[in-house]
Amino acid sequence: MMSSFSSILAASLTIGSTTAAPWGPQWWGGPKPQWGGSNNNAGQSSGINVQLGPRPYYLVNNMDPGPLKDKLESCSEGPFKTSTFSISHRGAPLMFPEHSRQGYVAAARMGAGIIECDVSFTSDRELVCRHSNCDLQYTTNILAHPDLAAKCSKPFVPYNATTNTPASATCCTSDITLKEFKSLCAEMEATTFNALNVSTTTTPNFGRIGTTPDWRTNMYSYSCAEPMSLKDQITLVDSFGVNFTAEAKTPQIPMPFQGNYTQQDFAQQIVDTFNEMKIAANRVWLQSFLPDDIFYWLANDDSFGVQAIYLDERADLTADGYDVAVASLPGLAAKGVKIISPSIWQLVTADNATGKIVPSSYAIAAKKAGLEIITWSFDRSGPLEIQGGGYYYTGVNNLINNDGDEYTVIDVIAQQVGATRIFADWAATVTYYANCFGL
Known part of the structure; x- marks a missing residue:
């Protein structure tokens, strides 16, 4: 009981x-x-x-x-x-x-x-909900879209293990149109920017440069969040x-x-x-x-x-x-x-x-x-x-x-x-x- x-x-x-x-x-x-x-x-x-x-x-x-x-x-x-x-x-x-x-x-x-x-x-001056002008690289799967990734202010650079340099990219809402923004999937905010590539499709980290803190969850990120x-x-x-x-x-x-x-x-x-x-x-x-x-x-x-x-x-x-x-x-x-x-x-x-x-x-x-x-x-x-x-x-x-x-x-x-x-x-x-x- x-x-x-x-x-x-x-x-x-x-x-x-x-x-x-x-x-x-x-x-x-x-x-x-x-x-x-x-x-x-x-x-x-x-x-x-x-x-x-x-x-x-x-x-x-x-x-x-x-x-x-x-x-x-x-x-x-x-x-x-x-x-x-x-x-x-x-x-x-x-x-x-x-x-x-x-x-x-x-x-x-x-x-x-x-x-x-x-x-x-x-870029077409439509208003969207995003915590930063330029966080799409670690809160969405924009880097999994080659056509949209090409529009990012700064392109993807993989993690360098030799120098321990984090992966980087700068992708801003102002880089793309509203229609393009709405074609993305929202993902859990990443923190550890250790991506070697953005083509791994078997994890919810697909298309972004970082990983989710272990005290959050990717449970609801495997499907495409709108x-x-x-x-x-x-x-x-x-x-x-x-x-x-x-x-x-x-x-x-x-x-x-x-x-x-x-x-x-x-x-x-x-x-x-x-x-x-x-x-x-x-x-x-x-x-x-x-x-x-x-x-x-x-x-x-x-x-x-x-x-x-x-x-x-x-x-x-x-x-x-x-x-x-x-x-x-x-x-x-x-x-x-x-x-x-x-x-x-x-x-x-x-x-x-x-x-x-x-x-x-x-x-x-x-x-x-x-x-x-x-x-x-x-x-x-x-x-x-x-x-x-x-x-x-x-x-x-x-x-x-x-x-x-x-x-x-x-x-x-x-x-x-x-x-x-x-x-x-x-x-x-x-x-x-x-x-x-x-x-």
Whole structure:
């Protein structure tokens, strides 16, 4: 008889449901699914039968004993619903190729109330969902298409074992047309660029220069995952009845593109696309690392600008970047910025006297300035038992001792920092917490 919390793992796919999930072709990328209404501004149920799978239960079971674990265990049976506290980062890239139809579908099923498209552009100036202008060589199979590989900004160079020089290529969305982009297969983001060739057809690494980290999976990469245009993504996400976040990617190619397509044109085209698709501005959170993009949206369409997210990576760029960022927060608020979004590590710090994770000076200053806080990205850096969670847990690594500490950090960010939304590579993790705490 299954009675312990850990035994719930085996049955977790049916939590909050009395009927089987529609796993047929319609759900996995066929005709537009019908999930009820299309306006989900407050995080209420979208009409999707939310299913969280085993990961949240694994994390809770892995936690150190204490009140937070008790609270999270008490929510094990749900019911669970969509929450806008939970933002899907690139779809569901812990297991599915990023920015693919299949990844977006998985994110919606896991209760993400907001789903992200990182926006780039093609040679014919169409908008597509891709994390970087120039990452096709390690996130798609473009190098398996000789005609398209020939268009890459820099051709494929194989790994050199003698000099330990990684394989390389630079293939940009702006190198190809929208039609050519949509002929590709999205693949899991690669990290170790050790390809000797791109013609091995027996593995999911076919047509890219790297391999998948061993803590992700290629399970869903053997079939061709579908890359998406922004318009396709809007249609799909709207069909789920959930909301949108679109990041204007910082260009890796010279701008203006083709001599006259400026960064402002790009930023405006994103807004125009949502308007063309008749998506209300209050359902859209635009994002950028470039402050000029934020100020452009504020100046030219405040209905979108008021929810624009300033992604703040300044602490990673220079030795004094963290202090500069903290000092700038009141000024940003005075200029009209409403939402600031640093990475996780910038919001928390270690109180070594008490052994607790607490809000950072950045978090305190942002709150004092009246800025809404959103952060990124949980479930991104692999097992927390390896180097205390890596980059995203910088500054608190010494207080991280198991995977369950992910929820310890989420709790500090939600309850003490006061973040209103959290990006995650596996939305179910944040959705579980959000439902348990009524967020």
